[in-house]
Amino acid sequence: MEVLQHLASGFGVALSPTNLLIAAMGCFIGTIVGLLPGLGPINGVAILMPLAFAMKLPPEASLILLAAVYIGCEYGGRISSILLNVPGDAGAIMTALDGYPMARNGQGGVALSISAWSSFVGSFIATAGIVLFAPLLARWALSFGPAEYFALMCFAFACIAGLMGASPVKAALAAIIGLSMSCVGLDSNSGVYRFTGGDVHLSDGIQFVVVVIGVFSISELLLMLEQHLSNSGMITQTGRMMFNLKEMTDTWWGTVRSSVVGFAVGVLPGAGATIASAMTYSMEKSLTDKDGTFGKGDIRGVAAPEAANNSAATGSFVPMLTLGVPGSGTTAVMVGALSLYNITPGPALFTQQPDLVWGLIASLFVANVILLLLNIPLVGVFTKVLKVPNWLLVPAIVAVSSVGVYAVHATTFDLVLMSGLGFVAYLLRKQGIPMAPLILGFVLGDMMEQNLRRALSISNGDASILVGSPITVGLWVAAALMLIVSLSLRMWGRKPSTPAAL
Numbered sequence: 064m065e066v067l068q069h070l071a072s073g074f075g076v077a078l079s080p081t082n083l084l085i086a087a088m089g090c091f092i093g094t095i096v097g098l099l100p101g102l103g104p105i106n107g108v109a110i111l112m113p114l115a116f117a118m119k120l121p122p123e124a125s126l127i128l129l130a131a132v133y134i135g136c137e138y139g140g141r142i143s144s145i146l147l148n149v150p151g152d153a154g155a156i157m158t159a160l161d162g163y164p165m166a167r168n169g170q171g172g173v174a175l176s177i178s179a180w181s182s183f184v185g186s187f188i189a190t191a192g193i194v195l196f197a198p199l200l201a202r203w204a205l206s207f208g209p210a211e212y213f214a215l216m217c218f219a220f221a222c223i224a225g226l227m228g229a230s231p232v233k234a235a236l237a238a239i240i241g242l243s244m245s246c247v248g249l250d251s252n253s254g255v256y257r258f259t260g261g262d263v264h265l266s267d268g269i270q271f272v273v274v275v276i277g278v279f280s281i282s283e284l285l286l287m288l289e290q291h292l293s294n295s296g297m298i299t300q301t302g303r304m305m306f307n308l309k310e311m312t313d314t315w316w317g318t319v320r321s322s323v324v325g326f327a328v329g330v331l332p333g334a335g336a337t338i339a340s341a342m343t344y345s346m347e348k349s350l351t352d353k354d355g356t357f358g359k360g361d362i363r364g365v366a367a368p369e370a371a372n373n374s375a376a377t378g379s380f381v382p383m384l385t386l387g388v389p390g391s392g393t394t395a396v397m398v399g400a401l402s403l404y405n406i407t408p409g410p411a412l413f414t415q416q417p418d419l420v421w422g423l424i425a426s427l428f429v430a431n432v433i434l435l436l437l438n439i440p441l442v443g444v445f446t447k448v449l450k451v452p453n454w455l456l457v458p459a460i461v462a463v464s465s466v467g468v469y470a471v472h473a474t475t476f477d478l479v480l481m482s483g484l485g486f487v488a489y490l491l492r493k494q495g496i497p498m499a500p501l502i503l504g505f506v507l508g509d510m511m512e513q514n515l516r517r518a519l520s521i522s523n524g525d526a527s528i529l530v531g532s533p534i535t536v537g538l539w540v541a542a543a544l545m546l547i548v549s550l551s552l553r554m555w556g557r558k559p560s561t562p563a564a565l
Contacts, residue, residue, distance in 0.1 A: 097142070220503075318367065324343050
């Protein structure tokens with residue numbers, strides 16, 4: 064009952080005319096920033112943080128603005144992912160696997176609308192989870208040390224087995240390439256430069272923006288140009304823009320399952336939406352893909368990762384508010400925003416600043432409703448992108464992508480590297496090598512290495528620490544089961560070879 068009273072007072076803060084207007088502005092700005100390749104929620108929040116402080120907004124209004132931008136970016140990241148096969152951020156990578164084929168099949172509007180609905184459900188469930196279970200989940204998150212995180216990363220890689228399709232060797236090769244790319248740069252432990260070839264531009268490693276833009280955007284543009292020259296593969300949009308009741312029913316339980324899993328992963332500091340979306344996509348594929356339609360434009364493959372990445376993004380507020388530990392890079396920036404107001408997040412925040420905490424939690428509910436009401440009517444506007452001729456669309460995407468990459472280090476080397484990676488990715492895709500395992504390998508590789516090193520450092524090199532707790536054992540068993548189930552289903556589903564085929 065006390066929780067409901069606090070939440071009611073929070074809605075009083077969030078629904079004030081000023082804060083309601085601020086939330087609406089943040090939702091709109093976040094959606095626009097999210098759909099631009101390479102920017103993502105961290106950049107959106109970082110850009111607006113000094114602006115919010117300069118406007119002398121009270122702390123609760125400033126936090127509501129940044130939270131609305133964060134959630135809006137998670138919504139917006141799906142737009143370019145579905146329509147152009149260019150993920151707005153890492154969490155939207157899995158959405159492209161079925162979202163873009165749906166767009167190519169003339170169902171871009173359906174994919175956008177179901178993704179907006181799934182995003183709403185995922186974030187709503189996660190916000191309800193914050194209200195009901197925040198203290199309990201915070202204690203659970205504290206039980207995760209480096210060994211547990213390493214086991215979690217291995218479990219995420221095991222989930223890639225569900226993305227292998229008909230060619231596990233090609234998917235494994237892509238994951239290895241991604242892992243190798245994550246090793247480039249300065250070794251933070253020894254100070255040794257690894258795989259830089261003596262080039263100072265690679266001393267900080269290869270930036271995520273450069274990789275995702277090159278691998279997805281540039282390679283997709285090359286494929287678009289190839290199709291344009293052969294007058295094939297042009298994308299059109301059918302008349303229907305909204306999902307129907309049957310599609311909503313088909314995706315409902317997958318959306319709920321993915322929301323719960325995404326929230327649990329999001330609560331873990333540093334785990335993030337990328338792991339959540341990969342795990343839930345693989346989970347739904349294993350549970351529901353009886354006809355082998357995932358990856359070919361299955362609406363369930365759009366709903367599940369979208370629910371998961373929005374749920375994980377919302378779940379990352381739990382460690383920030385209850386422990387003072389940022390749950391993601393974006394919430395780390397928000398902790399910096401609180402420091403500008405001399406406010407320290409943590410357990411005492413609930414008693415010392417109840418209006419701030421519960422106003423923020425209530426604003427997450429409000430922002431989700433605003434985003435749903437904003438995104439559903441704009442589906443028709445977003446799909447207009449499909450009607451833009453290639454001679455205009457391709458240069459526009461190149462320009463936006465180049466600006467996003469150049470803004471990272473303001474060096475032309477990143478543009479050259481982006482182009483080179485794009486051409487290599489184009490050749491790999493022509494050979495049927497999937498890009499999702501490559502990106503996941505790149506994103507998770509550094510986290511995996513750092514947590515392994517920390518775990519071995521704590522145990523003085525004793526590898527038994529990796530199986531030294533019930534959580535690690537459970538994760539290793541789950542990873543093994545995921546591999547066994549995925550490989551078994553692939554072997555049982557394979558038709559026996561005929562003599563002619565031999």
